[in-house]
Amino acid sequence: MSTNPTPPRRYRSQDWFDNPDHIDMTALYLERFMNYGITAEELRSGRPIIGIVQSGSDISPCNRIHLELAKRVRDGIRDAGGIAMEFPLHPIFENCRRPTASIDRNLAYLGLVEILHGYPIDAVVLTTGCDKTTPAQIMAASTVDIPAIVLSGGPMLDGWFEGELAGSGSAIWHGRRRLAAGEIDNEKFLQIAAASAPSAGHCNTMGTASTMNALAEALGMSLTGCSAIPAPYRERGQMAYETGRRIVELARQDVRPSHILTRDAFLDAIVVNAAIGGSTNAQPHIMAMARHAGIEIGSSAWMEFGHDVPLLLNMQPAGKFLGERFHRAGGVPAIMWELQQAGKLRAERLTVTGTTMAVNLRDRASVDREVIYPYDAPLKTKAGFFVLKGNLFDFAIMKTSVISADFRARYLCRPGHENVFECRAVVFDGSGDYHARINDPVLDIDESCMLVIRGAGPIGWPGSAEVVNMQPPDALIRRGILNLPTLGDGRQSGTSDSPSILNASPESAAGGGLAYVRSGDIIRVDLNTGRCDMLVDDAVLAERRKEPIPPTPPSQTPWQELYRATVGQLEQGGCMEMALPYRGVGHDLPRHNH
Numbered sequence: 001m002s003t004n005p006t007p008p009r010r011y012r013s014q015d016w017f018d019n020p021d022h023i024d025m026t027a028l029y030l031e032r033f034m035n036y037g038i039t040a041e042e043l044r045s046g047r048p049i050i051g052i053v054q055s056g057s058d059i060s061p062c063n064r065i066h067l068e069l070a071k072r073v074r075d076g077i078r079d080a081g082g083i084a085m086e087f088p089l090h091p092i093f094e095n096c097r098r099p100t101a102s103i104d105r106n107l108a109y110l111g112l113v114e115i116l117h118g119y120p121i122d123a124v125v126l127t128t129g130c131d132k133t134t135p136a137q138i139m140a141a142s143t144v145d146i147p148a149i150v151l152s153g154g155p156m157l158d159g160w161f162e163g164e165l166a167g168s169g170s171a172i173w174h175g176r177r178r179l180a181a182g183e184i185d186n187e188k189f190l191q192i193a194a195a196s197a198p199s200a201g202h203c204n205t206m207g208t209a210s211t212m213n214a215l216a217e218a219l220g221m222s223l224t225g226c227s228a229i230p231a232p233y234r235e236r237g238q239m240a241y242e243t244g245r246r247i248v249e250l251a252r253q254d255v256r257p258s259h260i261l262t263r264d265a266f267l268d269a270i271v272v273n274a275a276i277g278g279s280t281n282a283q284p285h286i287m288a289m290a291r292h293a294g295i296e297i298g299s300s301a302w303m304e305f306g307h308d309v310p311l312l313l314n315m316q317p318a319g320k321f322l323g324e325r326f327h328r329a330g331g332v333p334a335i336m337w338e339l340q341q342a343g344k345l346r347a348e349r350l351t352v353t354g355t356t357m358a359v360n361l362r363d364r365a366s367v368d369r370e371v372i373y374p375y376d377a378p379l380k381t382k383a384g385f386f387v388l389k390g391n392l393f394d395f396a397i398m399k400t401s402v403i404s405a406d407f408r409a410r411y412l413c414r415p416g417h418e419n420v421f422e423c424r425a426v427v428f429d430g431s432g433d434y435h436a437r438i439n440d441p442v443l444d445i446d447e448s449c450m451l452v453i454r455g456a457g458p459i460g461w462p463g464s465a466e467v468v469n470m471q472p473p474d475a476l477i478r479r480g481i482l483n484l485p486t487l488g489d490g491r492q493s494g495t496s497d498s499p500s501i502l503n504a505s506p507e508s509a510a511g512g513g514l515a516y517v518r519s520g521d522i523i524r525v526d527l528n529t530g531r532c533d534m535l536v537d538d539a540v541l542a543e544r545r546k547e548p549i550p551p552t553p554p555s556q557t558p559w560q561e562l563y564r565a566t567v568g569q570l571e572q573g574g575c576m577e578m579a580l581p582y583r584g585v586g587h588d589l590p591r592h593n594h
């Protein structure tokens with residue numbers, strides 16, 4: 001056990017608890033903390049006060065393991081000489097939060113900034129798990145810029161059903177199709193869903209949760225090997241303890257997010273995301289974290305740094321296995337080891353371990369080549385996001401690592417038209433409209449159609465719904481057509497295997513080109529030139545632009561209204577734009593309150 005009675009620096013919490021200039025205020029600040037048993041001597045001992053952001057609760061099941069892990073974090077903090085103070089994060093639960101969990105990324109961000117700025121906290125442990133809890137907390141840590149470390153909660157154990165791996169999220173999308181095809185009944189569908197989620201933890205697939213935790217580690221914000229440890233494993237509790245110890249040292253040395261979240265760190269995150277077959281939600285979240293860190297990466301970075309990177313990880317939805325095998329194969333450090341050997345990383349950069357990423361990755365080669373492939377013999381080549389633009393939007397991405405052989409054969413391999421396809425648009429205004437009409441025979445949907453959804457973006461829904469991986473009509477599924485091309489201004493689940501064109505910006509509700517597409521228009525996608533256009537005459541388009549954009553549903557709560565008024569487009573991360581100039585606010589102490 002190491003304690004440090006003579007702190008090398010004065011902490012911001014001492015301005016509350018030990019401030020000779022405001023001795024009149026000290027009593028007020030101290031007294032109520034003592035009512036749960038902590039003593040004035042402890043609070044005035046010059047030890048750092050370490051916040052633990054508690055993201056787990058009964059309505060955040062993916063993060064609920066943190067209710068347990070926080071005890072080990074506290075042990076680590078105490079043993080290293082800090083004082084722990086745990087407090088809640090606004091809950092974010094992806095599966096359940098209506099109309100979207102997205103609006104809560106920015107709300108949790110906002111709430112955490114206020115807590116970290118307004119209370120006597122010197123450094124903070126960010127407890128991450130479900131999709132948006134990771135970017136929300138890292139964004140807030142950047143805005144406040146006090147020492148911070150990520151502790152992932154970890155994925156669930158692998159799910160199994162009838163002798164086969166059943167990955168969370170992915171099992172739902174497959175099950176829906178089997179239900180539509182009449183292969184299974186409702187009861188069996190529910191059994192598959194339950195089997196895919198066998199323990200505490202977040203998605204055991206490389207959905208958005210595993211992706212964002214992997215990227216937090218790739219950024220250098222967590223201890224090496226943290227993200228992939230399954231939630232119930234003993235190493236998870238041990239990692240919690242080590243994370244608690246480490247944050248005290250980061251507090252002493254005043255190592256802040258601004259020292260770690262550099263441009264190189266974000267470019268490495270883009271590279272790692274491609275190699276793991278990461279979620280399409282990584283695009284807005286990386287962008288949001290970078291912008292809150294004051295880093296300019298630009299939309300072209302996805303093509304420039306990510307597109308050529310091969311898929312190395314054989315994990316659902318782009319591959320076969322689930323989280324337990326990934327962890328045993330070496331987890332994120334083993335992926336990064338491959339990338340580092342291939343010269344694809346910028347790993348001479350500081351991380352929360354106190355040393356560089358390059359040093360963290362030493363001797364981390366994978367021990368399981370069925371799960372983590374060598375860089376020179378990958379699962380797929382050119383696995384990063386493909387960026388498209390045209391008269392429908394200025395920016396959208398396509399996840400190439402999930403393009404199936406069947407989809408490739410049907411749309412991308414036509415002799416003389418390689419990588420180019422044209423489809424008849426069938427347009428839906430929001431997911432309610434899609435669910436109501438997808439099986440309507442009047443739409444006459446066949447293999448030559450593209451399903452288009454609009455009004456599903458940050459302003460439109462609001463929050464950008466995970467709806468673009470629209471399933472074809474039941475009749476087509478029964479004929480074996482499991483995927484149609486899809487396009488939209490919403491997002492899709494990271495666990496989906498649909499190669500949709502999504503995150504289209506600007507969205508229809510902001511007057512983007514999607515507002516003017518009509519069912520029956522021909523849409524042309526050209527992956528050689530990176531264009532996606534509706535083949536509609538300019539004169540006709542000019543006429544359509546005179547008409548109002550499709551209406552969007554009204555805000556149902558005050559936050560929805562505020563969110564809509566402040567949010568930017570997915571291309572730029574869907575941030576609260578007015579929040580971006582606030583950076584390093586933790587360096588300025590807040591004014592006194594009485």
Ligand SMILES: CC(C)(O)[C@@H](O)C(=O)O
Binds near residue numbers: 094
């Ligand atoms: C599976 C969910 C809820 O859709 C999400 O966690 C994701 O992976 O994007």
